[in-house]
Each structure stands twice: as C-alpha cells, then as structure tokens.
Amino acid sequence: MTFHFSPSKATSPSIAIVGAGLGGLLLARVLHVHEIATTIYEAEASPNARAQGGLLDIHEYNGQLALKAAGLFEKFREIILPGAEGQRVLDQHGNVLLDQPDKGNGGRPEVPRGDLRRILLESLPADSIRWGHKLRSASSLGDGRHRLTFENGSTVPTDLLVGADGAWSKIRPLLSDAKPAYLGISFIETYLFDGDGRYKASGEAVGGGTLMAIAPGKGILAHREAHGALHAYAALNKPEDWIARIDFSDPAAALTRVAAEFDGWAPELTALITESETSPVPRLIHALPISHRWDRVLGVTLLGDAAHLMSPFSGEGANLAMYDGAELAKAIIAHPGDAEAALSAYEEDLFPRSSSAAAEADRNLKLFFNDQSPQSVVDLFAHYQAAKP
Numbered sequence: 001m002t003f004h005f006s007p008s009k010a011t012s013p014s015i016a017i018v019g020a021g022l023g024g025l026l027l028a029r030v031l032h033v034h035e036i037a038t039t040i041y042e043a044e045a046s047p048n049a050r051a052q053g054g055l056l057d058i059h060e061y062n063g064q065l066a067l068k069a070a071g072l073f074e075k076f077r078e079i080i081l082p083g084a085e086g087q088r089v090l091d092q093h094g095n096v097l098l099d100q101p102d103k104g105n106g107g108r109p110e111v112p113r114g115d116l117r118r119i120l121l122e123s124l125p126a127d128s129i130r131w132g133h134k135l136r137s138a139s140s141l142g143d144g145r146h147r148l149t150f151e152n153g154s155t156v157p158t159d160l161l162v163g164a165d166g167a168w169s170k171i172r173p174l175l176s177d178a179k180p181a182y183l184g185i186s187f188i189e190t191y192l193f194d195g196d197g198r199y200k201a202s203g204e205a206v207g208g209g210t211l212m213a214i215a216p217g218k219g220i221l222a223h224r225e226a227h228g229a230l231h232a233y234a235a236l237n238k239p240e241d242w243i244a245r246i247d248f249s250d251p252a253a254a255l256t257r258v259a260a261e262f263d264g265w266a267p268e269l270t271a272l273i274t275e276s277e278t279s280p281v282p283r284l285i286h287a288l289p290i291s292h293r294w295d296r297v298l299g300v301t302l303l304g305d306a307a308h309l310m311s312p313f314s315g316e317g318a319n320l321a322m323y324d325g326a327e328l329a330k331a332i333i334a335h336p337g338d339a340e341a342a343l344s345a346y347e348e349d350l351f352p353r354s355s356s357a358a359a360e361a362d363r364n365l366k367l368f369f370n371d372q373s374p375q376s377v378v379d380l381f382a383h384y385q386a387a388k389p
Contacts, residue, residue: 015332016041016148016158018135018171022113023304023321024164025120029070030329032124040124041148041156043134047121054231055084055223056116056318057108063319066326075119076111081226084110086209089377094205094213094266098378100385102209110209112225113318135170144299144339146174160339161300162328164321167286169306175294180286180309183365186243187221187233187283188258190276196228199275201268206230213269214374218261220269232272233283234258237369243282251279285311285365290358293351301343303328308354313368314361320354 015031017024020042028038044050058064058076067076085102121129134151138161141147146161163171167180195203203224205211211222222232236243236258248254258280259273273280288309301307304321328346335342367376 014158015039015160015162016146016156017162017164018138018148018169019164019166019304019306020044020047020121020129020131021164021166021304021321022117022120022318023325024162025117025124026066026070026322026325027162027164027303027329028128028325029072029120029123030326031332032128033071034329034333036329036332038128039156040129041133041135041150042129042131045132047118047131051114053113055081055110055225056113057085057110057315058116059315059319060107062316062323066319066322069326069330070120070123072119072123076116079111079115079119080109081111083208084210084224086207087381088207088209088211089374089381090205090211090213090266090269091374092213092215092262092265092269094268097374098381099207100381108315110223116318135165138171138174140174146300159299160332160343163300163302163306164304164325166305167309169302171300172302172306174300175297175302176292178288178292180288182240183285183287183311184239185235185237185285185311185365185369186240187235187285188254188273189278189281189283190232190234190255190273191278192230192232192272192275193277194228195224195230199230199271202230202271202275203228205266205268206272212368212374212377213265214368214377216371216373217369219368219373220262220265220272222272230272232276234262234273235369236261240284243284246282248280248282251276254280287311287358287362290362291351291355292358293347293355296340296344296347299339299343301328301347303350307350308358310354310358310361311365312361313364314357316357316361320357323353324350 015038017040020040067073083102087100089098136149136151146158149155163169192199206222206224213220217237219235246254262270303324331342331346
C-alpha cells in the first residue's frame with residue numbers, strides 16, 4: 001500500500017491514532033515536527049477528565065531519546081523532581097536493607113506522569129485531538145484502509161491506523177488474538193499527603209525517592225512525590241476472586257481488609273495503607289505473552305501497552321510507549337509514500353525490543369515476591385549496580 005503523507009488537513013486524516021496516552025502523543029508530536037498531520041481519537045472527554053497517576057522514571061536509553069526526537073527534552077528537564085531517583089529496600093520490620101540515594105546523574109529521573117502528558121499535549125495543535133471519542137469497533141475496508149466506529153455514533157475511515165489504546169486495546173484484534181492475562185499480583189493504591197508532618201514516620205521510611213518494603217507474596221511500595229505526598233501501593237499475591245470479594249465502595253472496610261494482610265509489619269509501613277487520605281483503588285496486574293508479535297497486516301500497527309503490556313517491574317512501560325512512538329514516526333518519515341515499508345521496518349525492531357523488556361519484567365516480578373524476598377530484591381539491585389559501566 002502506498003499513499004502520500006500530507007501535512008494538509010483533510011476530512012479523513014491519513015493517519016489515525018487511537019489513544020492520547022504518552023505513546024500516541026509522542027508519535028503525533030514527532031510527525032507534527034516534520035509537518036505530517038495526524039488525528040488522535042481519545043475516549044476521555046477532556047485532558048483533565050481523570051488523574052494521570054504518579055511518578056515515572058524516564059530512562060536515558062529510550063524515554064529520554066524519544067523526548068529528544070520530539071524536541072521536548074528541555075521542557076522534560078523542567079519537571080524532574082530532584083532527589084526522587086533514590087531507592088531503598090526495607091524488610092517488613094522497617095529495617096533498611098539497601099539505600100541508594102539519587103546520584104543526580106539524570107539516568108532515570110522521576111517526573112509526574114500528568115506533567116509529562118501536559119507537555120506533550122501542549123506541543124500539538126489543539127484540533128489534532130478528538131476528545132470524547134470512545135472506540136466501539138475497528139474494521140477493515142480492504143487495501144489497508146480501516147473504519148473506526150465510535151460510541152458517539154460517528155465513524156471515520158483511515159489510511160494508516162495506529163493502536164495506542166492501552167492494555168485492553170480495541171485495535172489489537174485486527175492483528176492478534178492475544179489477550180492480557182492476570183499475573184497473580186494486585187496493587188491497592190493509596191495516598192498520604194503530609195509525609196513531612198502528620199505522617200512523618202512514614203515519610204522517613206519512604207525516604208526521598210522510592211520505597212520497596214517486601215516479604216514473600218506481598219509488599220508495600222511507595223514514591224515520595226511533590227510537597228511531601230506519599231503515593232503507595234499495597235502489593236498482594238492473590239487470585240482475582242480474592243480481590244473481587246473486597247468491597248471497595250466501602251473505603252474503610254477495604255483498607256482494613258488489605259491492612260490485615262500486613263499484620264505485624266512496622267506501623268510506619270502499615271500507615272501507608274490504614275491512613276490513606278484517598279479511597280483505595282485496586283490495580284490488577286496483567287500482561288501479554290512475553291514474545292507477543294503478529295504477522296504484518298496492511299495499514300495498521302500497535303504501540304505501547306497495546307503491543308506489549310507487561311508488569312511494572314522493569315520500569316519500561318511508559319518509556320517503551322514513547323520510544324515506540326518516536327521510532328514509528330521515524331519509520332514513517334524515512335519511507336515517504338510507502339506505509340507498508342514504514343510499518344515493516346518499525347515492527348522488525350519493535351518485537352525484539354519489547355520481548356526483551358517483557359522478559360525482564362517477568363523475571364523481576366518473580367524475584368520481588370518469591371520465598372527469598374526481600375533478599376532477592378537486594379540481590380537484584382546489586383546485580384544492576386554491578387552491570388553499570
């Protein structure tokens with residue numbers, strides 16, 4: 001399939017991106033820099049329809065390269081939280097087993113996800129994103145073209161379709177039968193907003209960056225965010241139906257039930273659960289097969305979680321999504337008028353890149369909550385340190 005990528009506006013855009021997450025926005029931004037028009041279709045009603053999560057560590061070998069390709073690296077540097085790159089591992093009694101302070105070298109600096117998304121949104125023409133367009137279905141029109149049908153009743157044909165629509169992608173079925181599988185671990189998300197005052201003991205346990213308090217089958221993970229906020233996740237190795245039986249519409253009862261799994265843990269750690277100032281939110285961890293790939297299908301591809309959903313235990317999800325976006329944009333730019341050559345080149349590198357990261361995430365997940373934790377986690381970080389030049 002060949003067609004002309006044009007910067008001019010059209011009723012039916014040449015390139016349609018489903019999903020205004022970091023990967024889809026990065027793709028659109030790099031193409032915009034090169035005067036190639038795209039339209040992003042996003043289910044949410046507006047940029048501020050929901051909170052955008054906590055901190056992201058952006059890696060110099062992928063996420064930062066993507067931001068440089070987008071011409072946004074200096075803006076990215078402005079939102080880095082100083083000191084937040086530090087990491088510490090504790091046992092359930094609050095004993096510090098590993099403490100790695102932020103070295104200040106910028107290798108994996110932490111930034112708020114919401115601020116990073118804002119930078120990307122502000123870098124695009126306002127009319128390039130169609131908010132309130134929740135995808136109902138995508139179907140082939142033949143010859144590499146597709147039709148998108150939205151819940152609001154509108155439809156649009158596309159020449160080149162990119163699924164950047166996350167874990168439960170509705171574009172993925174055009175390419176693959178794979179579905180995300182539950183990995184046996186769930187996070188329950190909480191927040192304390194006064195880690196320097198009222199919850200000082202918990203703030204001191206968390207330190208300046210990331211806390212990992214681990215035991216076999218469970219853990220309390222937390223980040224220190226701006227203004228002393230402590231963003232925490234209680235991690236439990238439990239079946240899906242165990243989580244489903246917790247009534248999260250009753251926050252106090254849900255927090256009590258989760259905290260019971262950490263009976264005997266240090267109070268400064270359990271307070272990250274019991275004292276939550278927000279309602280607890282369950283986050284069940286799913287992943288696609290480690291070596292997920294698909295045969296080339298005319299006119300459509302995937303990026304980010306739609307292509308390679310994995311657990312967060314390699315820290316690569318957002319980084320890979322942005323890097324995918326940059327690499328796909330580069331392929332499109334390098335193959336003007338030949339979408340299939342662009343998609344083939346992109347996917348040839350995508351599959352081994354994502355498979356490697358997914359294998360690392362799978363390995364790390366098992367090390368975090370196995371019978372040898374927290375020592376297995378201490379050993380993991382020692383291995384990473386030894387591997388650095």
